[in-house]
Amino acid sequence: MTRYTSVTDADLSEMLGTIGVDSVEELFADIPASLRMQRELSLGPGLSEQEVYEELKTLAARSTSAEDEVSFLGAGMYDHYAPALIDSIILRSEFLTPYTPYQPEISQGGLQAMFEYQTAISELTGLPVSNASVYEGPSAVAAAGYVAQNTNDRKRFVISRGVHPHSRECVRTLAHAWEMDVVEAPLTNGVTALEDLTDDVSAVIVQQPNFLGAVEDLTSLANTAKQAGALTIAACDPLPLALLKTPGECGVDIAVGEGQTLGNRLDFGGPSFGFFAATQALVRRMPGRIAGETKDIDGKRGFVLTLQTREQHIRREKATSNICTAQALNALAGVIYLSWLGRRGIVELVELMLQRTAYARDRLQSIEGVTLIHDQPVVREFAINLDAPVQRVVARCQEQGINPGYALGRDYPEYENGLLVAITERRTKADIDRLADALTAAIAAERTTGTRKARA
Amino acid sequence: MIREADDTLTIYERSKPGRRAFVAPTTDVPERPLDELLPPDARRTEPARLPEVAEPEIVRHYNRLSKRNFDLDTGFYPLGSCTMKHNPKLHERVAGLPGHARMHPLQDPHYAQGALELMWRLQDALGEIAGLPHVSLQPSAGSQGELAGVLLTRALHEDRGEHRTKVLTPDTAHGTNPATVTMAGYDVVKVGIDAHGNVDLDDLRAKADEDVACLMLTNPSTLGLFETGIEEIERIVHGVGATLYYDGANLNAIMGISRPGDMGFDIVHFNLHKSFTQPHGGGGPGAGPVAVSDRIEPYLPRPQVVRRESTTNGSSAFFDLDYDRPKSIGRLRGFQGNYGVFVRSYAYIRSLGAPGLLEASETAVLNANYLLAKLRTAGVAEYLPVAYDRLCMHEFVLSGEPMRHQLHIKTLDLAKRLLDHGVHPPTVYFPLVVEEALMVEPTETETKETLDHFAEIVADILKEAAEDPEIARAAPYTTPVRRLDEATAARHPIVRQAMVRN
Numbered sequence: 010m011t012r013y014t015s016v017t018d019a020d021l022s023e024m025l026g027t028i029g030v031d032s033v034e035e036l037f038a039d040i041p042a043s044l045r046m047q048r049e050l051s052l053g054p055g056l057s058e059q060e061v062y063e064e065l066k067t068l069a070a071r072s073t074s075a076e077d078e079v080s081f082l083g084a085g086m087y088d089h090y091a092p093a094l095i096d097s098i099i100l101r102s103e104f105l106t107p108y109t110p111y112q113p114e115i116s117q118g119g120l121q122a123m124f125e126y127q128t129a130i131s132e133l134t135g136l137p138v139s140n141a142s143v144y145e146g147p148s149a150v151a152a153a154g155y156v157a158q159n160t161n162d163r164k165r166f167v168i169s170r171g172v173h174p175h176s177r178e179c180v181r182t183l184a185h186a187w188e189m190d191v192v193e194a195p196l197t198n199g200v201t202a203l204e205d206l207t208d209d210v211s212a213v214i215v216q217q218p219n220f221l222g223a224v225e226d227l228t229s230l231a232n233t234a235k236q237a238g239a240l241t242i243a244a245c246d247p248l249p250l251a252l253l254k255t256p257g258e259c260g261v262d263i264a265v266g267e268g269q270t271l272g273n274r275l276d277f278g279g280p281s282f283g284f285f286a287a288t289q290a291l292v293r294r295m296p297g298r299i300a301g302e303t304k305d306i307d308g309k310r311g312f313v314l315t316l317q318t319r320e321q322h323i324r325r326e327k328a329t330s331n332i333c334t335a336q337a338l339n340a341l342a343g344v345i346y347l348s349w350l351g352r353r354g355i356v357e358l359v360e361l362m363l364q365r366t367a368y369a370r371d372r373l374q375s376i377e378g379v380t381l382i383h384d385q386p387v388v389r390e391f392a393i394n395l396d397a398p399v400q401r402v403v404a405r406c407q408e409q410g411i412n413p414g415y416a417l418g419r420d421y422p423e424y425e426n427g428l429l430v431a432i433t434e435r436r437t438k439a440d441i442d443r444l445a446d447a448l449t450a451a452i453a454a455e456r457t458t459g460t461r462k463a464r465a
Numbered sequence: 466m467i468r469e470a471d472d473t474l475t476i477y478e479r480s481k482p483g484r485r486a487f488v489a490p491t492t493d494v495p496e497r498p499l500d501e502l503l504p505p506d507a508r509r510t511e512p513a514r515l516p517e518v519a520e521p522e523i524v525r526h527y528n529r530l531s532k533r534n535f536d537l538d539t540g541f542y543p544l545g546s547c548t549m550k551h552n553p554k555l556h557e558r559v560a561g562l563p564g565h566a567r568m569h570p571l572q573d574p575h576y577a578q579g580a581l582e583l584m585w586r587l588q589d590a591l592g593e594i595a596g597l598p599h600v601s602l603q604p605s606a607g608s609q610g611e612l613a614g615v616l617l618t619r620a621l622h623e624d625r626g627e628h629r630t631k632v633l634t635p636d637t638a639h640g641t642n643p644a645t646v647t648m649a650g651y652d653v654v655k656v657g658i659d660a661h662g663n664v665d666l667d668d669l670r671a672k673a674d675e676d677v678a679c680l681m682l683t684n685p686s687t688l689g690l691f692e693t694g695i696e697e698i699e700r701i702v703h704g705v706g707a708t709l710y711y712d713g714a715n716l717n718a719i720m721g722i723s724r725p726g727d728m729g730f731d732i733v734h735f736n737l738h739k740s741f742t743q744p745h746g747g748g749g750p751g752a753g754p755v756a757v758s759d760r761i762e763p764y765l766p767r768p769q770v771v772r773r774e775s776t777t778n779g780s781s782a783f784f785d786l787d788y789d790r791p792k793s794i795g796r797l798r799g800f801q802g803n804y805g806v807f808v809r810s811y812a813y814i815r816s817l818g819a820p821g822l823l824e825a826s827e828t829a830v831l832n833a834n835y836l837l838a839k840l841r842t843a844g845v846a847e848y849l850p851v852a853y854d855r856l857c858m859h860e861f862v863l864s865g866e867p868m869r870h871q872l873h874i875k876t877l878d879l880a881k882r883l884l885d886h887g888v889h890p891p892t893v894y895f896p897l898v899v900e901e902a903l904m905v906e907p908t909e910t911e912t913k914e915t916l917d918h919f920a921e922i923v924a925d926i927l928k929e930a931a932e933d934p935e936i937a938r939a940a941p942y943t944t945p946v947r948r949l950d951e952a953t954a955a956r957h958p959i960v961r962q963a964m965v966r967n
Contacts, residue, residue, distance in 0.1 A: 011821040013551050014828045015912040024835040024913060027842065033827050036834055036856055039691040040723050050593055050721045055818035058555050065812055069564025071579030073572065076563040084571055085799060092486075094524055099746075100557060102538035103531035108547050109748040111892075113951075114944040115884055117473075118530035119747035125476050128961040132513040138960055141748065144605035147799035155648065175799040178767075182795035186616060186650040224507050254509050267799065277580045278570030278800025279605070280750030292958065298748060303954035306939075310473040311946035315954040321608070321644035322895070326653040331644035334606040334738060338746025348476050348523050352515045354487030361489055363502050368494035386503050407576065415571055419788075438493040 011055060075275060078407065079440050083390050083431025084220070084415035085146065085173050086281070089248075090435055091272045092349050095342050104341060109298070109334065113313045114305075119337065120312035123300035126344035133250040133347075134264040135257025136286040141298040142340035143332060146244060146267025149283030150176040150214060151183045152330060153242040153263040156287070156294050157212035158187055159329065160240065165190045165210045167239070169201040169230075171219030174420040176244055180214065199223035199383020199392070203230055206237035212262075216244040217253065220420075221392040221429065223385035224253065231260035247271055247284065249388040251355040252363070256286075263287045272346025273339050282336035282343060293319060296330030298337075358434055362389045366432040369441045373430065376445060378452040382427055390431045392417065392424070395448075397455035399426040405451035411444055472533070472945070476526050477962045480516040486523055514964050533945040534747070535889055541915050543836075545860045545892035545904025546639070546687055548717045548739035550825075553816065556742065556809035565808050570800035574785050580804065581784035584770045587811045588754075594716075594822070595733040595756035596726025601765045602754045602802045607714060608641040609797055610734030610753030611681070613766060615649035616794045617732055617757065618679045618708045620764035624792065627706070629678035635664050637687045637896045639714060651678060658898055662688045662853035666697055673705045683712040684728070685719070685858035687896040687904070689833065699729030708732060708761070713753075716740045717908070718830055718859035721823030731758050737803075741810035752806040763792040768801070828909035829859040836907050836916045837861045843924040848872055849879075852899040859908070865901030872927060873934040876901040879926060881948065882940040886922045 010016060016024070021033075030036060037045070056064070075088040082088070099105065103118060110116030123141040130139035143149045150173075154166055166184055168177055170193050177193070184191045189211070194203050200223050201215055213234040218224050231241040240262040248270050250256075256264035269281035287295060293316065301315030321328040350358060370391045373379050378396035395402055399416045406413040417427030432441065518526070536542075542549035560566060568580050588600035604610040615632060622629050632646040635656045643653045654672050657665040664682070673680075680702045684692045692698060702709045711730040717740040725733045737743045738751030745751070757765065768786040775783050786801070817825060834857055840846060848868035851861055865876035874882075880890035880903075892904040907916055930937050941947060 011817055011824055013553060013817075013910050014824065015910075016828055016831065020913045021831075024831060028831075028834045028838045030834075030856075033831055036827075036830050037691075037722060039693050039856060039858075040719070041693070041696060044695070044723045044728055046722060046724060046727070050819040050822060052590055052593060052814060052819040052822070055821040056815050058816065061555060061812050061815045062559060064815060065559035065565070065583075065808065066562060068579040068583050069559075069562040071582070072564045072568050073576035074563045074565075074567040075569055076567045080569060082569045082571055086570055088567070088569065094486075094520060096561075098524065098527045098531070101528070101531045103534040103536045104527075104747060105557075105744045106537035106552055107534055107747045108537075108542070108544055108549060108745045108889075111544070112535075112880070112884065112890060113949050114881070114941050114946055115535035115889070116533075116747070117945045118532065118534035121473070121475065121530055121533070122527070123748075124960070125962070128475075128477060128964075129513075129515060131961045132515060135509075144609065144749075145799050148605065148609070148797060173799070175796055178796040179798060182616065182766075182797060183648075185795075186619060186648075188650065224503065226507075250509075251513060252503060252508055254507055258509065274566045274805065275569050276566055277568040277572075277577070277804035279798075279803035280752075280805050282750075292960075299958070299960055301954040302959040303950045305946040305949050307947055309946050311949045313949050313951050313954050315951065315958050315960070317955070321640035323640070324644070325640050326643035326647045328640065328644040328647070331608040331612060331641050331648050332606070333608045333639075333641050334736075334745070334751040335749040336605075336746075337748030337750075338744075339750055341747070344476075345523065345527060348516045348518060348526075349486045349520070350515065351485050351487055351517050352480075352512055353517070354485055354489065355515060356512060357489040358487065360499065361492055363499075364492055364496055365494050367497055367502050386507060388503070403573070407573065412569075412572070434490055437490075441494075 078410045078412050079443060080412040081414045081430045081444060082412050084429050085267060086269045086275055087431055087433050088275060088435055089270050089433050095272045095345050098345055099338055099342050104338060110314060117312060120300045122341050122344060124302060124312050126340045127300060129344050129347045130284045130286050133247055134286040135255025136264055137289050138292045139284060139286040140295050141300055142336045143283040143285050143297050144336060145279055145281050145283045147173060147175040147179045149265035149285055150244050151179040152296050153265050154180050154183060154212060156263060156291060157240045157242065160294055161211055163209050163211035165192060166212055166214060167192050167194055167206060167210050168214040169194045170196050171201050171221060172214055172216040172244060173220050199385045200225050201230060203233050206233060206239060208237055210237050210239040212240040212242050214242045218246060218249055218388055221382060222387040222390035223383055227256060227259035227261060235260060248359055251359045262291065268339065268343050271343035273342050280336055280339050282339035294329050295319060297332045297335055361434050362432060366391060369432050372441060372445045373448060376449045378456060382424060390429060392427055392429050394424060395426045395428055395452055397452045399428055401455050402451040405454060406447045409447055411447045413444055413448055472529060475962055476516045476518065477964060479522055479526060480518055482517055484517045484519050486518060486520040540887050541911060541919055542889040543891050543905045543907045544889060545906040546714050548906060548908055550742060550908040551910035552742050552744040556812050559812050560805050560808040578784055581770055583811055584807055585772050585784050587807050588770060590814050591735055591754055592756050594720055596724025597733055597756040597758050599762040599765060600754055600756045601769060602807060603766045603797055604753035604755060605798050605803055606751040607734055607736045607753040608645060610755050611641055611645040612649060613755050613797055614710045614732040614734055615645055615679060617761050617764045620794050621761060622678055629676055631677050633672060633677055633680040636898045638681060639687060642681045642712060662690045663692055663694050664698060666694050669701055673701050675705055677705055677707045679708045679710050681710040681712055683715055685715045688853055688862050689857040689860035690853060690855055691858055695728050714739060718826055720826040721819060722826055731761055737806050737810045742813045743806045743809050750803055750806055752803040764794050766797055767793040767795060825909045832907045832909060832911055832916060833857050833859050833861055839916060839920040840923060843920045845923050845927060848927050860904060860906035862899050863903040864899050865903055869901055872930040874930045874937040876903050878937040882926045882937040884941040885943045888919060888922060
């Protein structure tokens with residue numbers, strides 16, 4: 010027995026007797042002898058709970074988390090404050106340990122939470138239909154592309170260079186299998202410059218605010234798409250949607266996005282959740298679970314998984330997506346978080362980020378060797394250029410316990426020394442001032458070193 | 466369970482203007498006019514109508530909802546193909562350590578050595594369990610692992626200048642398999658099942674040709690049976706240059722006993738939320754890593770976690786993310802995967818070790834065979850015969866067809882009546898090849914007493930149906946709601962709260 014199994018010797022002999030075999034070994038008779046392992050897996054012996062805890066704690070201690078430094082790192086996931094009540098609810102066994110709600114009579118809690126979540130996403134995006142979650146942001150963008158391709162069967166995606174590099178890569182991964190072209194629309198002063206589209210464009214894919222933090226003119230982008238008969242897919246950061254014109258108002262057909270910022274941990278990249286909302290016209294093409302309201306045979310209100318004829322377990326090869334397990338628990342954290350923020354709180358939170366981000370942008374801009382990559386309106390994140398090697402500047406700041414942001418060079422060679430700086434509500438004015446001082450010193454030091462090298 | 470008049474009120478219906486749970490931190494920077502920062506034409510005109518509730522009401526609301534859920538920590542959950550084994554509590558504790566939970570995914574690898582090493586060790590362990598040396602942890606769930614697998618197959622064939630159009634899936638396959646095939650740009654070709662529940666080898670031979678890219682196979686199959694012809698299947702599939710894909714949904718039967726890699730599979734996906742105990746969360750999160758052979762390795766998703774021998778001081782290895790993978794299929798998702806799931810599954814593998822994993826699989830198979838035998842001795846087999854009369858692996862499939870004819874209750878009715886007994890029903894109406902199917906997977910973490918009790922309950926329900934089938938046909942009675950009108954819900958979908966403007 011391990012600590013998770015309970016078969017005693019007495020149980021074993023009784024169980025084997027009932028089955029009518031002499032040994033457990035006999036139960037595996039269908040596996041050809043040549044395919045049986047002749048040795049133990051080389052994974053070592055089992056450990057006690059305490060030993061496993063110590064090992065996992067030691068590993069945790071070898072990483073530097075957002076707890077251990079003042080972090081301005083964003084670029085798709087953000088260090089927001091998640092209230093204590095989220096853990097107290099999502100760690101309840103009744104939410105943590107059930108499977109997908111295949112039996113609605115005993116899953117009303119989860120189903121109703123999905124319904125409430127869908128409502129919140131519809132409110133944020135201004136689109137009437139939300140599903141109950143997909144995996145995370147970037148794959149949600151590709152999933153939206155699949156819906157577009159299945160809707161109009163056209164051969165090309167136009168994707169803004171302002172879309173998260175991971176999302177663009179996910180779209181390319183799948184577009185290749187669908188034998189579709191992916192064309193990038195460039196950025197001008199930080200926002201998408203969309204030229205007239207040909208009539209083979211399936212969807213225009215943009216991000217709001219975009220990867221460089223700029224607020225896009227979604228209405229104009231969606232109009233251009235519509236004129237060419239293409240769908241508009243907007244990958245949205247859900248918190249700024251508290252202030253921004255909604256994708257629905259802008260004429261966007263599908264709004265997707267990364268839900269981590271809604272009460273979920275950073276978790277080194279996951280699990281979080283992706284949201285997926287669309288116009289009424291696309292409801293039967295949506296991927297994933299959708300909860301719907303109905304009544305039971307006594308006329309009592311209840312909730313079920315609905316529109317299941319879209320899904321893989323019913324429609325198989327004709328399904329609108331292959332998704333099965335999604336991110337229900339993370340979406341639950343999302344709706345709890347949004348309820349905690351509430352109608353006014355979410356506006357106050359985003360306005361606070363807006364003010365602090367504006368302060369930080371001004372403060373950093375005044376540093377010698379720092380220029381803005383664009384001067385568009387921003388909400389929580391902005392992009393700057395350094396007149397010094399960005400990797401070395403980042404390294405110098407990190408040595409002082411400040412993570413100044415994301416170096417853009419790998420994804421954007423055109424901003425070789427670009428830095429993307431995120432200001433969540435956790436970063437105070439004092440933190441921002443420390444960042445400014447650290448950047449000032451690091452840039453100055455690097456420029457001196459550079460000059461010295463140049464002289465030598 | 467709590468039942469009160471207002472127990473279906475939504476959080477929106479509990480909202481009242483002016484209430485709040487959130488108090489914003491103090492604004493400590495000079496405030497600028499909103500119009501200056503965000504022009505009015507970029508802003509929404511109406512606020513998002515989120516609820517207005519204080520903390521006590523939020524807590525009470527969701528606690529109330531939680532009591533309207535059945536869960537694994539409360540009772541038996543023999544949901545076939547889902548491997549509802551116990552979720553060790555330690556895992557939540559370790560996954561919650563700030564050095565795991567609060568790690569930013571774009572942290573410089575020099576500052577993320579613990580996280581990257583954990584991922585590397587998990588890759589290594591999963592590779593050993595699968596018998597395939599190269600692992601990508603990136604896919605978010607089984608279905609994304611499948612997609613990875615078929616895209617890897619495409620990449621392999623394209624690299625060889627081959628253009629193949631079809632993927633084979635047996636009639637017993639999970640729905641995700643054919644859905645994945647279509648999503649990956651291939652046509653599905655179905656392969657039949659023989660009289661013993663195995664893949665029909667003649668049908669496979671007839672359909673395996675040079676256009677076939679891959680066979681996706683679950684082994685043990687969704688019938689809970691080991692494919693006895695696996696060696697011949699491997700010869701047929703590889704004989705036409707196709708890849709052999711292992712759907713890991715049923716890996717829980719064979720850990721440490723037999724390895725997909727040794728059976729000749731090229732690509733394996735794992736469901737960490739099944740075999741490796743990630744709590745299922747009511748529909749996720751999960752994770753669906755893939756393990757592959759040498760010839761598939763160049764195409765694995767970007768980035769890959771690698772261990773580099775340190776060149777500077779020579780003291781220790783350096784764990785890194787390798788983006789330089791020119792033949793990669795690319796990314797399937799953002800960042801590095803569902804790391805929080807990796808922490809839990811790694812903790813599980815360390816807790817059990819090699820002997821524990823072997824014991825888990827042996828016990829899973831023992832429990833399934835015992836429950837099958839016990840149902841037989843309880844007199845259930847006459848109405849619910851096993852679909853294929855063989856030793857099963859970790860699960861088995863019964864057919865409710867005789868029950869429907871003789872007792873006039875369907876598999877659905879039996880499932881609904883089980884709810885009144887505090888048991889989660891088995892998977893119903895799957896696999897499709899078995900009429901009125903009931904797929905039972907007890908898992909290794911259940912006691913003999915629980916299995917005995919389940920057999921008694923099923924026998925009692927059948928006895929009750931023999932006397933009065935209406936009882937089961939109108940079940941359940943004791944649940945928060947009774948049978949729900951799914952047809953109307955689908956015809957006139959209400960998928961969000963109707964709200965009035967205010």
